[in-house]
Amino acid sequence: MNKFLKEFKDRGYFYQCTSEDELSKLLDKEKIKGYIGFDCTAESLHVGSLLQIMCLRLMQKHGHRPIVLIGGGTTRIGDPSGKDKTRKILTDEEIEKNIKNIEKILVNYLDNDDAKTKPIFVNNYSWLKGLNYISFLRDIGKHFTINKMLTFESVKTRLDREQSLSYMEFNYMILQAYDFLELNKKENCTLQIGGSDQWGNIVNGTELIKRHSNNQAYGLTTPLITLASGAKMGKTENGAVWLDKNLLSAYDYWQFWRNIDDKDVIKFLKMFTDLNIEEIDKIKNEDINELKIKLANETTAMLHGKKAAQDSQQAAKEAFSENSLGSNLPSIKIKTTDLQKKINIIDLIILSKLESSKSEIRRLIKGNAIKINNKIIDNEKFIINHKLFNENYIKLSIGKKRHLKIQLN
Numbered sequence: 001m002n003k004f005l006k007e008f009k010d011r012g013y014f015y016q017c018t019s020e021d022e023l024s025k026l027l028d029k030e031k032i033k034g035y036i037g038f039d040c041t042a043e044s045l046h047v048g049s050l051l052q053i054m055c056l057r058l059m060q061k062h063g064h065r066p067i068v069l070i071g072g073g074t075t076r077i078g079d080p081s082g083k084d085k086t087r088k089i090l091t092d093e094e095i096e097k098n099i100k101n102i103e104k105i106l107v108n109y110l111d112n113d114d115a116k117t118k119p120i121f122v123n124n125y126s127w128l129k130g131l132n133y134i135s136f137l138r139d140i141g142k143h144f145t146i147n148k149m150l151t152f153e154s155v156k157t158r159l160d161r162e163q164s165l166s167y168m169e170f171n172y173m174i175l176q177a178y179d180f181l182e183l184n185k186k187e188n189c190t191l192q193i194g195g196s197d198q199w200g201n202i203v204n205g206t207e208l209i210k211r212h213s214n215n216q217a218y219g220l221t222t223p224l225i226t227l228a229s230g231a232k233m234g235k236t237e238n239g240a241v242w243l244d245k246n247l248l249s250a251y252d253y254w255q256f257w258r259n260i261d262d263k264d265v266i267k268f269l270k271m272f273t274d275l276n277i278e279e280i281d282k283i284k285n286e287d288i289n290e291l292k293i294k295l296a297n298e299t300t301a302m303l304h305g306k307k308a309a310q311d312s313q314q315a316a317k318e319a320f321s322e323n324s325l326g327s328n329l330p331s332i333k334i335k336t337t338d339l340q341k342k343i344n345i346i347d348l349i350i351l352s353k354l355e356s357s358k359s360e361i362r363r364l365i366k367g368n369a370i371k372i373n374n375k376i377i378d379n380e381k382f383i384i385n386h387k388l389f390n391e392n393y394i395k396l397s398i399g400k401k402r403h404l405k406i407q408l409n
Contacts, residue, residue, distance in 0.1 A: 053109050354396070
């Protein structure tokens with residue numbers, strides 16, 4: 001088996017392939033270009049997109065050149081895959097802002113120094129915005145049948161649930177197939193990689209290329225990742241785990257990986273770090289907490305840098321120490337005037353954004369889950385005063401895992 005495909009499988013990235021033997025032979029003969037698409041429906045990617053990013057990195061590692069397609073055009077339509085309702089349509093300004101932020105994230109993860117493997121960034125709006133509707137239907141639409149389109153999971157699910165599917169969304173799969181055709185013509189792109197929910201769209205692309213240009217193209221999908229708890233990768237009770245440094249601190253990102261379920265640790269070391277498979281196999285029976293710290297350090301260093309990963313580990317160590325006030329913890333600032341208004345513990349937690357519900361905060365206080373400077377606060381009317389501040393900050397803790405440094409401004 002081709003080395004790229006072997007590692008792709010060894011790391012747990014493999015789900016399906018359109019013509020695996022043929023693709024393996026092609027990869028043995030030459031270096032290819034392959035693409036992954038990212039729609040820009042939010043201002044940042046979250047950790048649910050990290051598997052696709054790791055696939056791009058793996059392509060580079062094996063000498064292949066990745067194409068990053070930013071869906072400036074398809075975002076204006078909305079992918080129905082996995083969705084039970086129509087996405088909110090964004091303004092042009094929102095989409096452009098999201099594109100710039102997402103490109104920054106991807107540049108951070110990919111190697112931009114080697115000219116042979118340097119990522120190619122494309123925006124499908126550049127070819128979709130000028131399409132002539134009649135010509136598109138005649139030249140591209142003729143290759144698609146309604147019968148087959150109705151069999152795709154993204155369509156069937158919505159119809160089976162009797163949830164509306166707009167004609168606009170129904171066209172998404174044709175536009176994605178057309179993206180692959182355009183990249184095949186313009187960049188000689190022969191491979192598309194995507195999540196398993198994109199299988200139908202990817203197959204459409206390979207078939208369109210064959211019918212329209214008589215070229216051979218391939219599709220490769222990855223499994224949809226869920227946590228051992230069953231939760232969707234990237235979503236937690238505290239919100240999305242963003243890959244934007246401005247939306248989520250290095251410490252909180254580190255904590256996400258440190259708190260992964262024991263069952264997921266080895267799997268995620270293979271999927272989300274650059275550690276080689278042999279090394280992971282050697283250490284897989286070591287202390288599970290040490291492996292979690294390794295996972296957290298490797299993933300955080302990749303996004304935020306090694307120093308941020310080390311600082312996060314130290315901050316976590318301090319956060320769990322009853323003798324430390326956690327000087328390295330992520331922090332927020334409150335105004336001295338807030339203290340003069342006799343702010344209570346509930347108001348402080350609301351300001352900190354660790355919780356937004358007053359009733360939930362009261363429940364946590366009754367359960368002895370709230371601490372100031374490592375001391376339990378059992379009175380919801382507890383007033384925060386200057387005496388609590390040591391070196392101009394206090395440590396606020398909610399449960400065992402959420403800690404924050406509150407500084408006076």
